[in-house]
Amino acid sequence: MNVVVGITGGIAAYKAVGVVRAFVLAGHDVHVVATENALRFVGRPTLEAISRNLVHSDLYEGVAEVRHVAIGQAADLIVVAPATANTIAKIATGMADDLLGNTILASTAPLVVAPAMHTEMWRNPATVANIATLRERGIHVVGPASGQLTGSDSGPGRMVEPDEIVAAALALLGPRDLVGQRILVTAGGTREPLDPVRFIGNRSSGRQGVALARAAAERGADVVLVVANIDDGVLDADPTTFTVRHVSTTAELREATLDEAPSADVVVMAAAVADYRPETVAAGKIKKETAGDVLDLRLVRNPDILKELTSARRSGQTIIGFAAETESDRATLLELGRAKAERKGVDLLVVNRVGWTEGFGTPGNEVVVVTPAGDIVTEATGSKESVAHSILDLVSRTHGVSA
Numbered sequence: 001m002n003v004v005v006g007i008t009g010g011i012a013a014y015k016a017v018g019v020v021r022a023f024v025l026a027g028h029d030v031h032v033v034a035t036e037n038a039l040r041f042v043g044r045p046t047l048e049a050i051s052r053n054l055v056h057s058d059l060y061e062g063v064a065e066v067r068h069v070a071i072g073q074a075a076d077l078i079v080v081a082p083a084t085a086n087t088i089a090k091i092a093t094g095m096a097d098d099l100l101g102n103t104i105l106a107s108t109a110p111l112v113v114a115p116a117m118h119t120e121m122w123r124n125p126a127t128v129a130n131i132a133t134l135r136e137r138g139i140h141v142v143g144p145a146s147g148q149l150t151g152s153d154s155g156p157g158r159m160v161e162p163d164e165i166v167a168a169a170l171a172l173l174g175p176r177d178l179v180g181q182r183i184l185v186t187a188g189g190t191r192e193p194l195d196p197v198r199f200i201g202n203r204s205s206g207r208q209g210v211a212l213a214r215a216a217a218e219r220g221a222d223v224v225l226v227v228a229n230i231d232d233g234v235l236d237a238d239p240t241t242f243t244v245r246h247v248s249t250t251a252e253l254r255e256a257t258l259d260e261a262p263s264a265d266v267v268v269m270a271a272a273v274a275d276y277r278p279e280t281v282a283a284g285k286i287k288k289e290t291a292g293d294v295l296d297l298r299l300v301r302n303p304d305i306l307k308e309l310t311s312a313r314r315s316g317q318t319i320i321g322f323a324a325e326t327e328s329d330r331a332t333l334l335e336l337g338r339a340k341a342e343r344k345g346v347d348l349l350v351v352n353r354v355g356w357t358e359g360f361g362t363p364g365n366e367v368v369v370v371t372p373a374g375d376i377v378t379e380a381t382g383s384k385e386s387v388a389h390s391i392l393d394l395v396s397r398t399h400g401v402s403a
Contacts, residue, residue: 001028001029001076001077001173002028002029002031002074002075002076002077003023003028003029003030003031003075003076003077003078003079003169004030004031004032004033004071004072004075004077004078004079004103004107004109005019005020005023005030005031005032005033005051005078005079005080005081006032006033006034006035006078006079006080006081006083006087006100006103006104007032007033007034007035007038007042007047007080007081007082008034008035008037008038008080008082008083008084008086008087008100009035009036009037009038009040009041009084009086010038010041010082010084010116010117010159011041011116011150012081012082012116012158012159013038013041013042013082014041014042015081015082015159015161015162016038016042016047016081016082016162017042017046017047017050018161018162018163019079019081019114019162019165019166020032020047020050020051021050021162022162022163022166023079023166024050024051024052026166026170029053030051030052030053031051031053031056031071031075032047032048032051032053032055032056033055033056033057033071033099033100033103034047034055034056034057034100035057035087035098035099035100036057036098038057039055039057044057056071056099057099058099059097059098059099059102061099068099068102068103068106069102069103069106070106071099071103071106072102072103072104072105072106072107072109073106073107075103075107075109076109076173077109077110077112077169077170077172077173078103078104078107078109078110078111078112079111079112079113079114079165079166079169080100080104080111080112080113080114081112081113081114081116081159081162081165082114082115082116082159083113083114083115083116084115084116084117085115085117085121085122085124085126085127085130087100087113088113088115088127088130088131088134089126089127089130091104091111091113091130091134091139092129092130092133092134110140110169110172110173111139111140112139112140112141112142112165112168112169112172113134113139113140113141113142114141114142114143114144114159114160114165115131115141115143115144115157115159116143116144116157116158116159117144117157118149118150118153118155118157119149119153119155119156119157121157122144122156122157123156135239140168140169140172142160142164142165142168142169143158143159143160143164143165143233144156144157144158144159144160144233145158145159145160145161145233145234146158146231146232146233146234147233155232156232156233158233161363161383163363163382163383163385163386164363164383164384164385167382167383167385167386167389168214168218168385171215171218171219171385171389172218174218174219174389175219175396175400176219176220177219177220177396177400178216178219178220178221178392178395178396178399178400179219179220179221180220181220181221181222181265181266181395181399181400182221182222182223182224182263182264182265182266183213183216183221183222183223183224183264183265183266183267183268183395184223184224184226184257184260184261184264184266184267184268185209185212185213185216185223185224185225185226185268185270186209186225186226186227186228186253186257186268186269186270186271187206187208187209187210187212187213187225187226187227187228187230187270187271188204188205188206188209188227188228188229188230188271188272189201189202189203189204189206189228189229189230189271189272189273189274190202190228190229190247190248190249190250190252190253190271190272190273190274191228191229191248191249191274192249192250192274192276192277192278192302193249193278193281194278194281194282194286194297195281195282195283195284195285195286196282196283196284196285197285198285198286200274200276200277200278200299201229201274202272202274202360203272203354203360203361204228204229204230204271204272204360204361205230205231205234205360205361205362206227206228206229206230206231206234206235206271207230207231207234207361207363207384208270208322208365208384208387208388209225209227209268209270209271210225210227210230210234210235211383211384211385211387211388212268212270212388212391212392213225213242214239214241214242214385214388215385215388215389215392216242216388216392216395217239217241217242218241219392219396219400221266222242223241223242223243224242224243224244224245224260224264225242225243225244225245226245226247226253226256226257226260226271227244227245227246227247227271228247228248228252228253228271229248231361245260249277250273250274250277250302250303250305251277251302251303253271253273253305254303254305254308257269257305257309258305258308258309258312261309261312262312262314264317265316265317265318265399266317266318266319266320266395266399267309267317267318267319267320268320268391269305269306269309269319269320269321269322270322270350271322272322272324272360273302273305273306274302275301275302276299276300276301276302277299277300277302278297278298278299278300279298279299279300280298304344306319306321306344306346307344307345310344310345310346311345318347318348318395318398318399319345319346319347320346320347320348320349320350320391320395321340321341321344321346321348321349321350322349322350322351322352323336323337323340323341323349323350323351323352324352324353324354324360325337325351325352325353325354326353326354326355327353328353333351333353333368334351334368334370334376336351337349337351337368337370338370338372338374341370341371341372342372345372346372347371347372348369348370348371348377348394349369349370349371349372350367350368350369350391351367351368351369351370352365352366352367352368353366363383363384364381364382364383364384364387365380365381365382365383365384365387366380366381366387367379367380367381367387367390367391369391369394377394378390378391378393378394
């Protein structure tokens with residue numbers, strides 16, 4: 001496949017080397033179109049060595065072969081990473097004052113942009129409007145993430161990691177095998193309030209559930225995402241490719257899920273749901289002067305949403321559960337997963353190990369999918385986007401249609 005990687009002038013340009021390398025290692029023919037400002041951050045020799053092709057940057061190079069349109073015409077896929085606020089504005093308005101702009105305008109290939117800029121620039125109304133314009137035109141926006149930016153700044157605007165960009169880009173050219181299917185996905189972690197300012201929660205970032213929703217939409221499904229509390233930047237704005245319902249507590253998640261489930265062909269319960277909630281919620285902030293040195297909390301069990309779903313499933317509906325376990329021994333981990341799959345009555349259970357440094361809040365995941373009978377049907381390791389597609393491959397075998 002002929003992949004064009006456009007690199008623009010932001011500090012995140014150094015990460016574009018990883019994007020180029022990932023496409024090359026996947027067996028694709030990669031051509032870099034860099035702006036002059038991009039080459040101030042990353043050297044031409046580096047990009048040529050990694051891409052194994054000449055780097056193009058000058059609008060007036062190769063005039064005889066009409067290179068300013070030929071590159072775009074030949075592209076099967078165009079990825080702009082990083083995409084600065086300036087470049088995003090140019091794409092939104094159709095400007096073509098450099099080789100990259102001409103390449104994009106001359107191409108009918110899918111276009112993916114990975115924004116990278118400071119938080120204030122990302123949130124500026126002009127950028128918000130430009131991003132909305134790109135999405136309306138079918139341009140795929142990946143990220144940005146929230147995290148460390150240039151200097152001491154931190155917040156939404158960080159370019160997502162190369163493997164996430166590449167996975168999202170390649171998924172555009174992947175199967176449309178879930179057309180006609182309605183898929184319900186839950187994501188994030190529920191929070192149970194103690195008082196108006198405190199809650200009991202968990203460390204789920206929501207990345208895996210959001211990745212599942214995006215991947216299912218890319219594969220043609222009609223997707224509803226019920227999302228609880230997630231990390232900044234995981235779902236910066238409600239996407240146009242699927243429906244989002246926001247909740248916070250387990251009770252709210254239960255209500256939204258049970259409302260959407262009857263019309264779903266597939267339900268994927270990826271949210272981290274609190275097993276217990278406080279028996280009473282204080283009307284005002286709990287004061288240590290009143291509570292004393294020891295604060296006693298009485299917790300009551302929350303409804304088992306997954307069990308309710310399987311008990312009420314309609315014929316032909318597939319229900320997939322998740323099990324996050326801290327067990328380090330693989331055999332024991334699998335036994336816990338198999339027991340939960342049988343106990344909950346799910347069709348498939350996605351088992352993953354979590355801990356202080358793995359699972360929750362990380363860009364990658366490692367999962368084993370088991371059946372109630374104890375069979376391992378797949379294992380997947382990699383970015384949460386690639387893991388999402390591995391899970392959906394299983395869904396496609398039962399519910400998919402030919403594109």
